[in-house]
Amino acid sequence: MKENTVLSIDELILVESKTKRDELVFKDDVLDKVKFVATLSDLNEVTVEMSANYYEVSTDTVQSIIKRHRNEFNEYSEVRVLKGKSLADFKTRVQGEHAFKGINSLSLLTRRGLLRIGMLLTESEVAKSIRNYLLNVEEISSEEQRKWALEREITKRERRYLTDAIRDFYEGTLKKGFEYSTFTNLVYKILFDTDANGLLKMYDLDKKDVKRCTKY
Incomplete structure (x- = not known):
């Protein structure tokens, strides 16, 4: 970090x-x-x-x-x-x-x-x-408000991870072991609030469909 x-x-x-x-x-x-x-x-x-x-x-x-x-x-x-x-x-x-x-x-x-x-x-x-x-x-009284605020805080942190990873990728300093699948799941989490498996279930796809999509 x-x-x-x-x-x-x-x-x-x-x-x-x-x-x-x-x-x-x-x-x-x-x-x-x-x-x-x-x-x-x-x-x-x-x-x-x-x-x-x-x-x-x-x-x-x-x-x-x-x-x-x-x-x-x-x-x-x-x-x-x-x-x-x-x-x-x-x-x-x-x-x-x-x-x-x-x-x-x-x-x-x-x-x-x-x-x-x-x-x-x-x-x-x-x-x-x-x-x-x-x-x-x-300090927020409503349970729904607290849940929203927590999710917002976690998303802010994940977004910082993503922007750091993108910068490190272009600078050639991305840590070894940060595989493509991990990077992709982080993008999915930010954009769709789920991971690759979640998208598969959401749109009733299999893994080969997702791989084809990532080529375009």
């Missing part, structure tokens, strides 16, 4: 004010409204790497935020560090424990800890959507 996110005045207050963050951190259901949260089974916690994947930033960025605001995270028990026996117990409890072999310590964040990161993280479009939802959408 490119570090060119511009903060509004309200966002800046949220980033700078612990008091404001404390007022909103219990609204961790916002996380799933903006983007699905994958947590460790049975624990409802995430690793630093999982947090970085959620906000689409590097693990170093997340680690830096936790280190800088360690007292704030500790005050509300939003982060815990596993070592020794507690880490050994964790490895035997969590499925896929082989992924944690060879490590001597592991930091885990609660959902509220993950939300607090979003309120502090300035170089993430996902975090920006989180803050906008907290500061603007939650």
Whole structure:
């Protein structure tokens, strides 16, 4: 993610004010409204790497935020560090424990800890959507209005991804692995609010029909 996110005045207050963050951190259901949260089974916690994947930033960025605001995270028990026996117990409890072999310590964040990161993280479009939802959408009374505002916020983020991808394509810097199908689905999402499979069902087509259409 490119570090060119511009903060509004309200966002800046949220980033700078612990008091404001404390007022909103219990609204961790916002996380799933903006983007699905994958947590460790049975624990409802995430690793630093999982947090970085959620906000689409590097693990170093997340680690830096936790280190800088360690007292704030500790005050509300939003982060815990596993070592020794507690880490050994964790490895035997969590499925896929082989992924944690060879490590001597592991930091885990609660959902509220993950939300607090979003309120502090300035170089993430996902975090920006989180803050906008907290500061603007939650104040709207009508359920339909809130749904519309959330969809609008997510679409704004997707549109930014698309324009960045188009620019990178023409500059020859499009990331490897951003396959044609992924790029095309992003276009479909912006234009039709669905993906390629959704269009197939909508117009009762099969895949070869869509491929023919993309040639013209």
